[in-house]
Amino acid sequence: MPNLRPPNHEEKSPAKGSNMKQAIMTAPGKITFADVPAPDIKPDEVLVKMIRIGICGSDIHVFHGTHPCTSYPVVQGHEVSGVIEKVGAEVTEYRKGDHVTVQPQLVCGTCYACTHGSYHICDNLKVMGFQTTGDASEYFAVNAAKLVKLPTGMRMDFGAMVEPTSVAVHALSRSGSVEGKALLVLGGGPIGNLVAQSARGLGARKVMITDVK
Numbered sequence: 001m002p003n004l005r006p007p008n009h010e011e012k013s014p015a016k017g018s019n020m021k022q023a024i025m026t027a028p029g030k031i032t033f034a035d036v037p038a039p040d041i042k043p044d045e046v047l048v049k050m051i052r053i054g055i056c057g058s059d060i061h062v063f064h065g066t067h068p069c070t071s072y073p074v075v076q077g078h079e080v081s082g083v084i085e086k087v088g089a090e091v092t093e094y095r096k097g098d099h100v101t102v103q104p105q106l107v108c109g110t111c112y113a114c115t116h117g118s119y120h121i122c123d124n125l126k127v128m129g130f131q132t133t134g135d136a137s138e139y140f141a142v143n144a145a146k147l148v149k150l151p152t153g154m155r156m157d158f159g160a161m162v163e164p165t166s167v168a169v170h171a172l173s174r175s176g177s178v179e180g181k182a183l184l185v186l187g188g189g190p191i192g193n194l195v196a197q198s199a200r201g202l203g204a205r206k207v208m209i210t211d212v213k
Helices: 057-063 162-173 190-201
Strands: 019-027 030-037 045-053 080-087 099-102 139-143 147-149 182-186 206-210
Touching: 045 099, 080 139, 099 162, 162 190, 182 190, 190 206
Parallel strands: 182 206
Antiparallel strands: 019 030, 045 080, 045 139, 080 099, 099 147
């Protein structure tokens, strides 16, 4: 799990007009660490200092040039945790120093899927790190509505696992309550393991995982 910057919370926010490091995949298998301008924030945005960035299976497909919905150059990163460095003038629910993760889906809010509670299949969906800029930078400007505050005391490593864990929890929610049941999880990759762990946490009696060699 790459750490673009050590978690030294005493560092100052980037000065206006200063640069930061950003990981840019210029072509399959080629990543450049470039100096780019640090982002300014809009009134409804916050500036997050990235602490942990996970590597998803989909990121591996992008690295190998086999992801059907991603072109190059692209800045990856969508499983993250960080610390808020600056808040916009209209942001009231967050403050400097809060530990957060980012919801990576950018949606239109007006299509049938969005208006019926299924924004994850929005007709105009863009996902950070695939169809739009991801979080693989020292600092990331994002709308405050896309943030989730991490519980007090949660390790940043765990904070970066919130997004993939939400996939597992959503999968289990589609089948109703698992309490007291015996479950078989087909596929032992990261999401399969998270499904199994989440099932146990939600009260499943037994959980078995199968996979191919």
